[in-house]
Amino acid sequence: MTDRAAQARPLGRRAFLLLLAGGLSSFAWASKVSGVASPITASVSEIFANLLPVSGWRIYTISGSMPEFDASSWRLEIDGLVRNPQSLSYADLQALPRAHQTSTFHCVTGWTVHNVRWSGVRFSHLFDLVEPLPTAKAVRFVSLEVPYDDSLTLEQLRLHDAMVGLEMDGTPLSRPHGSPARVVLPEMYGYKGVKWLTRMEFLDHQPTGYWENLGYDQDAWVGRSNGYSSA
Ligand SMILES: Nc1nc2c(c(=O)[nH]1)N[C@H]1C(S)=C(S)[C@@H](COP(=O)(O)O)O[C@H]1N2
Numbered sequence: 001m002t003d004r005a006a007q008a009r010p011l012g013r014r015a016f017l018l019l020l021a022g023g024l025s026s027f028a029w030a031s032k033v034s035g036v037a038s039p040i041t042a043s044v045s046e047i048f049a050n051l052l053p054v055s056g057w058r059i060y061t062i063s064g065s066m067p068e069f070d071a072s073s074w075r076l077e078i079d080g081l082v083r084n085p086q087s088l089s090y091a092d093l094q095a096l097p098r099a100h101q102t103s104t105f106h107c108v109t110g111w112t113v114h115n116v117r118w119s120g121v122r123f124s125h126l127f128d129l130v131e132p133l134p135t136a137k138a139v140r141f142v143s144l145e146v147p148y149d150d151s152l153t154l155e156q157l158r159l160h161d162a163m164v165g166l167e168m169d170g171t172p173l174s175r176p177h178g179s180p181a182r183v184v185l186p187e188m189y190g191y192k193g194v195k196w197l198t199r200m201e202f203l204d205h206q207p208t209g210y211w212e213n214l215g216y217d218q219d220a221w222v223g224r225s226n227g228y229s230s231a
């Protein structure tokens with residue numbers, strides 16, 4: 001138990017679970033009414049965030065469960081509108097050319113982590129492997145944490161700083177951060193960064209993702225989406 005959790009007593013476990021349920025339903029209500037989800041939301045993920053001690057980061061999960069990574073069974077399935085579908089093991093992915101970058105991470109709810117060091121595989125290498133068909137326009141990223149998903153266009157995935165992230169700050173992704181793989185695109189808000197990634201599905205259209213179904217923007221450019229303007 002963290003200090004904060006201890007402080008939360010005399011709220012018992014039962015009350016705590018009710019609080020979670022209440023937070024979730026009020027979030028759904030708020031987003032329906034306002035159209036765009038408010039930056040201040042008492043969602044399950046934020047409550048969990050407050051319980052976990054991490055530096056700068058708030059750990060988000062929509063289900064409260066963090067999928068466990070098993071290197072012997074985990075696969076990154078890449079399928080849909082591609083010539084050569086792939087089922088990559090963790091070792092397969094690690095054997096691909098590795099890219100490194102330092103970038104800033106922004107969550108749309110207003111927190112930022114500067115100078116995150118990422119290491120991973122560029123989407124362009126994965127494109128070379130699977131050969132998207134001419135009809136492919138977007139990729140849907142599926143998490144082991146059901147039903148979290150989101151999507152990006154092929155054009156966006158070709159940006160210089162987009163990757164499947166495998167390491168953060170010099171170590172393999174931790175379980176809270178989405179081990180073993182997460183989507184990284186610093187130019188967009190964090191909800192595009194699907195954690196516990198397990199599938200990339202190539203499609204001829206761009207489907208709406210988990211948070212987008214609750215009112216967030218499909219195009220999640222930092223500073224110029226979701227009601228923010230860089231002007
Ligand atoms: N599977 C999954 N991926 C997710 C989320 C989530 O709840 N579940 N939250 C997203 C949001 S809104 C943000 S800001 C980042 C937060 O990353 P972190 O939990 O590593 O801090 O994860 C993104 N990816």
Ligand SMILES: [Mo]
Pocket residue numbers: 106107108109189190191
């Ligand atoms: Mo976020």
